[in-house]
Amino acid sequence: MSFITWEDTMSVNVKEIDDQHKKLISLINELHEWIQAGEKKDILGGVLEELINYTRYHFSVEERRMKQFSYVGYLEHKREHDDFTGQVLLLKEKYDKGTTALSSEVSSFLKDWLTNHILGTDKKYTPFFNSKGII
Numbered sequence: 673m674s675f676i677t678w679e680d681t682m683s684v685n686v687k688e689i690d691d692q693h694k695k696l697i698s699l700i701n702e703l704h705e706w707i708q709a710g711e712k713k714d715i716l717g718g719v720l721e722e723l724i725n726y727t728r729y730h731f732s733v734e735e736r737r738m739k740q741f742s743y744v745g746y747l748e749h750k751r752e753h754d755d756f757t758g759q760v761l762l763l764k765e766k767y768d769k770g771t772t773a774l775s776s777e778v779s780s781f782l783k784d785w786l787t788n789h790i791l792g793t794d795k796k797y798t799p800f801f802n803s804k805g806i807i
């Protein structure tokens with residue numbers, strides 16, 4: 673069984689965004705599996721970097737959509753994205769310097785953040801986006 677399993681309750685009812693969330697889940701699952709396998713530094717570092725890059729891309733898509741239609745929750749939502757981006761960039765920096773390890777605590781943090789953010793924050797924009805014809 674996967675570390676994180678996509679469930680229909682996670683859907684934000686926007687196909688493009690659901691697909692991106694599924695991709696993020698699969699990258700966190702991949703990172704978790706490499707961590708469990710005790711994989712070497714270059715592989716873990718590479719997967720972490722891919723996860724960070726894809727996360728930033730995904731955030732930029734959501735933010736562009738929110739701004740485009742003047743979504744009222746934009747700033748608050750963006751702050752959550754920025755906080756998380758800051759945390760993972762710091763983690764990557766420490767990992768690259770060798771001052772922190774990638775452990776199952778890290779994958780649990782990523783899992784909890786993503787699932788809470790999708791269920792608690794992303795899903796709030798569903799009625800708004802759908803009302804603008806974004807589905």
Ligand SMILES: [Fe+2]
Nearest residue numbers: 693734790794
């Ligand atoms: Fe999202």
Ligand SMILES: [Fe+2]
Nearest residue numbers: 734789793794
């Ligand atoms: Fe978001």
